[in-house]
Amino acid sequence: MNEQHGKKDRQLKLVQEELSDQELIRLEKWRKLQEKGLEVFPHRAEVSHSVFEVVRDFSHLNKEELEGKEYRVKVPGRIMTIRKMGRATFFHIADCRRRLQVYLREDQVGPENYDLFDLFDIGDVILVEGRLFRTRTGELTVLAEKFSFLAKSFHPLPEKWHGLQDVELRYRKRYLDLIMNPDSSETFMVRSRIVSSLRKFFDDRGFLEVETPMMQVIPGGALARPFKTFHNALGIDLYLRIAPELYLKRLVVGGLEKVYEINRNFRNEGVDSQHNPEFTMLEFYQAYIDYNQLMDLTEELFVYLAREIHGKEEFPYGEETISFRRPWKRLKFQDAVRQYSGLAPARFDDPKALIEFASTLTADRKPTTYAKALDVIFDKLVKEKIVQPTFIINPPREISPLAKADPTRPEEASRFELIIAGMEIANAFSELTDPFEQRQRFEEQAAMRQTGDEESHLVDLDYVEALEYGLPPTGGEGIGIDRLTMILANRKSIREVILFPLLKPR
RNA sequence: GGCCCGUUAGCUCAACAGGUAGAGCAGCGGACUCUUAAUCCGCGGGUUGAAGGUUCGAGUCCUUCACGGGUCACCA
Numbered sequence: 001m002n003e004q005h006g007k008k009d010r011q012l013k014l015v016q017e018e019l020s021d022q023e024l025i026r027l028e029k030w031r032k033l034q035e036k037g038l039e040v041f042p043h044r045a046e047v048s049h050s051v052f053e054v055v056r057d058f059s060h061l062n063k064e065e066l067e068g069k070e071y072r073v074k075v076p077g078r079i080m081t082i083r084k085m086g087r088a089t090f091f092h093i094a095d096c097r098r099r100l101q102v103y104l105r106e107d108q109v110g111p112e113n114y115d116l117f118d119l120f121d122i123g124d125v126i127l128v129e130g131r132l133f134r135t136r137t138g139e140l141t142v143l144a145e146k147f148s149f150l151a152k153s154f155h156p157l158p159e160k161w162h163g164l165q166d167v168e169l170r171y172r173k174r175y176l177d178l179i180m181n182p183d184s185s186e187t188f189m190v191r192s193r194i195v196s197s198l199r200k201f202f203d204d205r206g207f208l209e210v211e212t213p214m215m216q217v218i219p220g221g222a223l224a225r226p227f228k229t230f231h232n233a234l235g236i237d238l239y240l241r242i243a244p245e246l247y248l249k250r251l252v253v254g255g256l257e258k259v260y261e262i263n264r265n266f267r268n269e270g271v272d273s274q275h276n277p278e279f280t281m282l283e284f285y286q287a288y289i290d291y292n293q294l295m296d297l298t299e300e301l302f303v304y305l306a307r308e309i310h311g312k313e314e315f316p317y318g319e320e321t322i323s324f325r326r327p328w329k330r331l332k333f334q335d336a337v338r339q340y341s342g343l344a345p346a347r348f349d350d351p352k353a354l355i356e357f358a359s360t361l362t363a364d365r366k367p368t369t370y371a372k373a374l375d376v377i378f379d380k381l382v383k384e385k386i387v388q389p390t391f392i393i394n395p396p397r398e399i400s401p402l403a404k405a406d407p408t409r410p411e412e413a414s415r416f417e418l419i420i421a422g423m424e425i426a427n428a429f430s431e432l433t434d435p436f437e438q439r440q441r442f443e444e445q446a447a448m449r450q451t452g453d454e455e456s457h458l459v460d461l462d463y464v465e466a467l468e469y470g471l472p473p474t475g476g477e478g479i480g481i482d483r484l485t486m487i488l489a490n491r492k493s494i495r496e497v498i499l500f501p502l503l504k505p506r
Numbered sequence: 507g508g509c510c511c512g513u514u515a516g517c518u519c520a521a522c523a524g525g526u527a528g529a530g531c532a533g534c535g536g537a538c539u540c541u542u543a544a545u546c547c548g549c550g551g552g553u554u555g556a557a558g559g560u561u562c563g564a565g566u567c568c569u570u571c572a573c574g575g576g577u578c579a580c581c582a
């Protein structure tokens with residue numbers, strides 16, 4: 001950089017073309033700071049505590065204890081409020097978790113420095129150095145001796161009392177949401193703790209964390225429409241993965257008996273309060289176990305998470321109280337549909353009547369088979385009625401092309417879906433390991449695709465070949481991290497648990 | 507993609523039946539050395555999401571569009 005060309009000649013131009021009076025005033029303040037030669041955007045800061053750490057480490061000390069021993073701090077934070085009273089000023093600085101009051105007195109810092117504070121605005125990031133005391137009302141406060149810029153804010157912050165309410169702005173400018181709304185920051189801290197707890201849970205049990213392709217030649221492992229892209233050098237179409245499943249099972253073939261992956265999946269489908277085109281999935285596979293053991297492991301995992309996040313197994317979700325207390329309800333898929341669909345038994349048992357009924361529930365997904373009809377009814381009528389964690393077991397084999405069939409009822413899959421608060425949170429099964437049967441299932445799916453079913457699985461012979469080398473009995477499960485976070489952080493929209501949810505560009 | 511709702515000052519919100527666009531916070535000026543949604547006095551701030559239309563007159567009614575929320579469809 002050319003220093004000669006630097007500060008003074010720099011254009012005072014913000015991204016927004018039209019500036020409000022407040023923004024013009026802030027630019028003017030910045031110009032004055034330049035004239036005074038003050039560093040507004042320093043390279044580093046000598047910090048002793050964060051705001052959170054000050055509050056955490058000193059809140060237990062009373063007035064006398066604080067004044068008896070001199071506790072000095074150098075703490076960074078964003079100015080959130082200013083209360084000026086002539087020759088003294090109170091203001092709060094904040095990090096993403098806590099606020100800390102600062103007391104600035106002219107007789108402490110000198111008239112010149114005190115007047116300098118007029119060039120500081122709400123929103124500026126500053127460093128305050130001073131000693132801790134308690135005010136008359138008992139609030140832990142820094143008596144400032146020095147203060148300096150860490151960054152100037154050229155735009156006014158949203159209103160201090162109501163925060164940032166505009167939902168669209170909260171998603172588009174998430175940083176403002178995080179600055180203004182502690183609940184939102186808290187949600188993302190919960191999310192982070194969930195992910196690290198998941199890693200700890202699986203690491204402690206000897207699982208290996210792996211990464212498998214996000215760009216795939218044949219998008220498999222789930223029934224969904226993929227995003228398509230193109231590799232220039234190779235001249236081939238590639239697809240963003242809809243699931244990592246088939247690669248993870250290849251690893252189990254390779255002898256990695258316990259593997260998991262936490263990463264993004266991409267599905268080219270609609271966007272709503274439970275769906276974002278990119279979402280985070282945990283998938284894990286363990287050799288030698290079946291889906292019954294997976295249910296036990298799942299209960300164990302979720303109880304662990306609830307304890308990590310809430311300290312107990314019950315917690316609120318909207319109007320409901322969710323309980324992870326074991327054992328969880330296990331309900332056969334067919335029985336769930338029978339119970340909750342409100343359908344008379346005679347019609348339920350008559351495939352034609354059932355298909356007809358299911359057809360009335362959906363516009364462009366007309367079921368053609370008994371199994372698909374059950375699936376539609378489950379999605380439309382049943383799922384939303386299940387609030388407490390419930391394993392819906394043994395759905396039709398036909399809609400489970402990668403799962404083993406039940407040994408005694410071949411029309412059913414050795415599979416479960418976990419429903420909580422009306423949402424599908426996990427999906428798991430005893431993996432289909434027989435290469436001949438897998439190939440046949442793929443071909444059945446291909447036949448369905450021929451008849452126009454876009455949701456059918458593509459044939460992946462490379463995967464079948466892997467099975468031909470021998471996949472031991474394996475249980476595999478996928479858990480939707482975004483939805484799990486919704487449940488544990490008490491959020492009703494998936495956009496509230498994804499930092500930057502997909503929005504149309506403005 | 508369909509339907510319903512929303513979009514007004516930097517932010518949070520008002521504006522009756524179509525009749526001069528307001529308030530609080532924030533900002534600016536002033537008073538104030540324990541305030542905390544500080545207080546008190548004064549001041550500035552708007553192409554009412556965009557474009558058309560109806561009307562003497564549109565934030566308000568109509569049409570189209572954009573973005574968002576809800577819901578249905580698809581999906582997890």
